[in-house]
Amino acid sequence: MAASAPSSSGNEPDPNSTNLRPPGSRFLQKNNNLEEKISSFKERSSKDLLDNSDRDSRFRRTETDFSNLFARDLLPAKNGEEPTMQFLLEVVDILTNYVRKTFDRSTKVLDFHHPHQLLEGMEGFNLELSDQPESLEQILVDCRDTLKYGVRTGHPRFFNQLSTGLDIIGLSGEWLTSTANTNMFTYEIAPVFVLMEQLTLKKMREIIGWPDGEGDGIFSPGGAISNMYSVMIARYKFFPEVKTKGMTAAPRLVLFTSEHSHYSIKKASAALGFGTENLILLSTDERGRVIPADLEAKVIDAKARGCVPMFVNATAGSTVYGAFDPIHEIADICEKYNMWLHVDGAWGGGLLMSRKHRHKLCGVERANSVTWNPHKMMGVPLQCSAILVRERGVLSGCNSMCAGYLFQPDKQYDVSYDTGDKAIQCGRHVDIFKFWLMWKAKGTIGFEQHIDKCLDLSHYLYTKIKGRKGYQMVFDGEPQHTNVCFWYLPPGIRDMPDGQEKREKLHKVAPKIKALMMESGTTMVGYQPQGDKVNFFRMVISNPAATRSDIDFLTDEIERLGQDL
Template sequence: MADDRAATATLHRGLALEAFDSHLFRRNSATVTAKLEEYLDGTSIRGLRLTDPALLGRAARALMTRERQSIPALDEQKLSAIVDLYLRTGIQLHSPGYMGRQFSGVVPLAGVIELMTSVAGQPASFYEAGQLPNVVERIMADELNEFIGWDPERFSMVTTSGGSLANLTALLAARNRAFPRFWSDGAAAAGRRVRPAIAMGDNAHYSLSRAAGVMGIGEEQIVRLPVNRHGTICMERARPVLASAERRHLKVFCLVASAGTTSLGAFDPLEELADLAREKNLWLHVDGAHGASLLVSDRLRHKLKGIHRADSLCWDAHKMMFVPMPCTMLFYRNKEHGYGAFRQEASYVFEQEPDIYTALDSAEQNFECSKRPMIMSLWALWALYGPALFAEKIEYLCRLTQEIYHEVCAAPDFEALHRPEANILCFRYRPDSRLADAELHRLQLAIRNHIKAEGRFFISKVNVDGVAALRVVMMNHQITREHFQMLLDDVRNAGRTLLGNDQRRDKEKE
């Protein structure tokens, strides 16, 4: 009996160790890589086919071992099926049919680097745990600051897991500069009659109002600045709104500008907003999660004219720098402000006597303690290909968006809602100018749902002036003008079918 238990223990230990075996790792990697190679080579136009969650759940459960008492040997057929299921049910980022969101298919090499950082994990908040990630974070900060234009001796950069967290961190730094005792004393630090407030464009990303809520700043203390027909902050109307906020005892401490709004991809006037921020002693934060990447292009950099006057900048590399999610960089014009968001003592991680190693620690500047070395995939691409790789793809996508804008303008049954500034275009199918807004709204939503259900193209939607619009984001360099023309044909056919069905129902009611 004792011999049986010993043999069983030895077997279990062997199977447990097998899961960590390097030869098995190579075999598993080959299985997954072959599937990904096939995925990347696919030329079919495919969007997104939604699967009934119950069916998908059953398919996923069928791939799970039922063994609970011992460790089974790895079933490589199930591994292959898991990869197939994942790739088949996700958004097809590398297909010309994908035009829906602001995240893109990655440069494949970046995925290889992510594999390395996943297996050889190095938490990146502390130099001693992730030496190279912390060094290359400084290197990439210097490289990208060449395009921003801040004093190289005074600025700083820290990586965060996503633009939402970067925006929150910057707003915390701005608040703590304006109200130095807020961190320790809470809202009482602002005084009894003063209510801290944040000013932002009326179409700013929802993460900013969410960040305000996290900080205890209610919706009533968010000063919404009107936007013009281009979707950018209207300077003529911004000043009266700020004056009104002052009369309501709102103490605006931060002005947020957008460089590439989510809805339209519009760029707020940074120079004019910088003048306003300086005049009123406000922190100017730029949410450039989407559009900051245009800085690497000589042809497009002018969209962010005045960025050097901002106090902080959020920049998502997982959007227009084509690396895996999430990879966000938060820049500060004054590196001292980078330590202003969080003010804590923790002897188990923070060093009381800094040296050349701990000087590269970033944990005091970001919310995360354990943080992926997300900068590695961006640095590897930059190191091996340089900035031209990014600039050429970004320029192509923006040029393509201009071309499809003209396609929409030339079609009598479509209307373009703005001239694109980057790679986002909103438009509507409108065969009859007499359609009321409510009917037009329902039609666009129905068309979008029809297109998604067909599974050939994946597009998004957004409300523009209260009426739904179809929205495309050009993130894939494999998309051509011809692909967009095919999408317009599909939209037109869907619209005609939907309108015809509506007319038939109206006749039946008569």
């Protein structure tokens, strides 16, 4: 192969890359004062750089013409700085406009289209990839359309998921993280982020209540992976030989979790080689909380069958009911039978930040490991999930493989800060910065206020609909978390006698209302069946933008859309 010059085609910017745009041009439809100012600014800065003396023209409505610019004209291209800055500012214009509208209740939550509609291509929006580059103008249109046909998860009336809201500090943190574009595996290339992770994990362990915040932990790509870690490290703690010899080196191990727990525990038992049949589901009371006596009975039964009970997951904030398992009573049983206690606080862990509500996780300090997702109740942007471990050493013992090309022992700094070998990942996204920055900006008390407010709102909803005509609660009593589970019974069903026919009709109500909601785009809330209970709504509140008026809006909307069903 002969040495050839690096391809430089396209590295020279088009000399016509900035020019005047004819008035009324289709591309940028300015629709408010601030946008006008931004574009006016951009035109000015662009003009100033080109012709610093042309001060009089600086307010002419002109913009960089992106129709003649391509990705190859941006940095690192020669003279790429100016188009790069103009392009990034244009993107920011689109994004800040989206942010403003997200918080504007006159904007829809979504503009629903079916898959086939988006695949056929909306006006000017074509998802297909091609061999040839598109102009930067088209790229900006694509950015705008991607947001247009998406779902505003930060909208004050988006209640569909456990992760909602759009935190401005967290968003800034994510923007910075992507700009830094580095990797958590070594201190060498992520010195600040590695230290932030260590300090933040320690703070979280202190809040859990482990002495001096001692222990270990890591941020993982989500609660399911964090829960998977807990099962892995429990196995390593009791049967370290499985790491080298495989599951056949261990006796038949069984795991326990609530029938209401998150399905990731089941996924982990399948993936890690335990088998889902060796995950034993625990009965719950009517509120969805594990019955400790059932755990003990099943432990005894498993031992009688020759199995080795190894791991118990206690859920702190179940996905549907928001139930908190009684950790102290479960911990007693774990100690008695020498089992690992994991607390899945992916959803409920945030309540540890609230002096008023943290008692719901009473006993969490007795857990061997805890999953806690700041990207749920604490409003941190996705993804941000931590697995915290009480005992030091077991996480790295479980996962380390000492890859020489990454974790050289002869570096010039203290290599105990190279934490990558603790992970099941190699490269690992920087999830810490946005969270650290939010904590700095809000303080612990800011998180507490947010959590207390969300729980106050769910109390408001519960109080409002409990006993209200047409509503029926799925379980009695004040919810423990922000989950409020209820049926809405349209007038035509309300007075039917209880029985199969009513159940069948009621089962179809929530999906129908949800479909109408999505088509009108006004609000979003989840529904599902659970056990023998037909489809019901699960309202959850984690959105800092939500107010009582949004709760009122939701119930009005359910009644409006469900009226004639």
